[in-house]
Amino acid sequence: MSQSASLPLVESLLEAPLPPSGIAWLDQAREQNRGAFAAGGLPDTRVEAWKYTALRALGQRRFAAVDVDAQNHDVDPAAWALPGVDGVRLVFVNGEFRPDLSLLDTLPAGLSVLPLSQALHAQAEPLRFSLSRHYADIGDAFAQVNAASARDGVVLRVDARAKIDVPVQLVFVAAATSVDLAWHVRNVIELGESAELTLIEQHVGHGAAAQLATQVSDIELAEGATLQHTVLQQTTENTNLVRRTAMRLQARASATLHVLELGGALVRHDLHADLVGDHAQFHSRGVFMPHGRQHADTQLGIRHQALNTSSTSHWRGVASDRARGVFRGAILVAPGADGSDASLSNKNLLLSPSAEIDTKPELEIYADEVKAAHGATVGQLDERALFYLRSRGIAIAEARALLTAAFCRAMLDDLPNEALREHLSNLLMAQLPNS
């Protein structure tokens, strides 16, 4: 037992009964992950990946395991309405699938999508590989908790060569409860050969939800598959959200991510992409904008493991008030991944003297003829640009907002859905102080 096992958070998570599945391999995997969590406990800041994200305060809190009202919360659809997005929708409230709020009546040909709770009943075997993973080897305590406790989530498959032309919206709502609540969702997403899919993943809050939510997503792209994935996180300010997204890309597969981290209390996202097939491509663009006392931590890990793979990652952070942003971008070009091309940049703005952003790009290259570039900066707005705008009559507060918005908006430039791009750009504007 680790020292942290006595923490109220760990105690309360370990007290939660494991959901019985009636599937032997799944029950076993849950037991094993639960055991690994009990043994390892929570990481402290001596662990490199948690150096800037202290769990001390969170560790003192207890979270209940079950929300008896999960099926009954009345949630306003405005919470997830997005212009330019009107197709298939799955809504989860406090970790449970809500058929009444979802839209699954007419699925396009080639798309199959079910909540995990139903998929396990219908056909569990295809999920065995994903759901029997152990997270002890990578030391991810929250993934262990998730693997032990997640009862619902999204199981989505796109058949080979199917081009799904409507966006699929995955909505995770944190709804206020009378007790502090922990909930967990597990997503398994697979794109067949040359399949195409647009995913919109939303994390929203409804009422002041004091929660700890974990999410683990496995996303597999077969040869030549194309994924456009937009993540919009705008939970309320007392929602703690810890996510792990693991992508694997086969030959010529291409994934493009746009991530906006706008809400939450403590928010952590481990985003990993393994480029395992030749010419696979991974592109990520992200903005994190913590304000108040929010803490937003993104850990990006990209592994180039095949010939001529490429990745571009451009992330921007803007912290105001007493907020804290953390970004770690690690790129590995493995032996044999010759001809790979990787670029990573993280630029940050501090809008207040009490705000802090810690950024760390890492590059490890073990292959030949590799192009790699990385850089990270933390600074203030360009004084020359600010004066230029003011000299033309634009008041200082507006000039600051204009420059900050431009700084972030650049990350949305290549988002193909114009209505969505415009909407997200307005959300960024609205999030700025003084605007």
Place this chain on the structure above:
Amino acid sequence: MSMLQIENLHARVEGKEILKGLSLTVNAGEVHAIMGPNGAGKSTLGNVLSGRDGYEVTAGSVTYNGIDLLALEPEARAAAGVFLAFQYPVEIPGVNNTYFLRAAANAQRKARGEKELDSMQFLKLVREKLKVMQISDELLHRAVNEGFSGGEKKRNEIFQMAVLEPKLAILDETDSGLDIDALQQVAQGVNMLRSPDRAFLMITHYQRLLDYVVPDFVHVLAGGRIVESGDKSLALKLEEHGYRGIGESHPAGAQA
């Protein structure tokens, strides 16, 4: 009442005194050229007048249409009709040129208590000015000055001036780094904007801009003060003899 009255202006940059008792009077409708050697304080004058941070006025006054210009924030000076064409226009990635100009025009109108322009009205105004300035409208769709050539940046400054219609335009070495064609285009733009109720302060190192924009007055700024004033023939004299002679016959401190 004169439009601009600068009296005994002293200003410091990073603790170093650059302007040392500069006095100058400019009336509406007049074009004044300020010439002088490098380091004389020419750009400092433009920056002090437009309110840039880091320029500390230690003595003297600047009165603009009866008000204390130095007491105003940069944006308030702009709204009052003061415009600085930058020597080095700033690139602002992510801010569209048209959006920027409309925000500027409307901020100024709002500050003056005038009605703001809607996008149709603004577009109409912009199209008129583009035509007059002979600038392609492709420039409107780009980010402010981003990737512009040196000539495009300077023309964009003059275009902004045309749209914002200031009362007092300060051109800080607008001619520097321009080839002869670009220089002529810029000069033509300035000439179009000359009017009885607008004044120009043209800061320049060389005489050549003055071949195209003929000034009413030429002043020599040396050692932080105006050491000689005259009509356009003074510029020709400077071209012939250089600043050396002027600096020596009128040492900056001699009359202080």
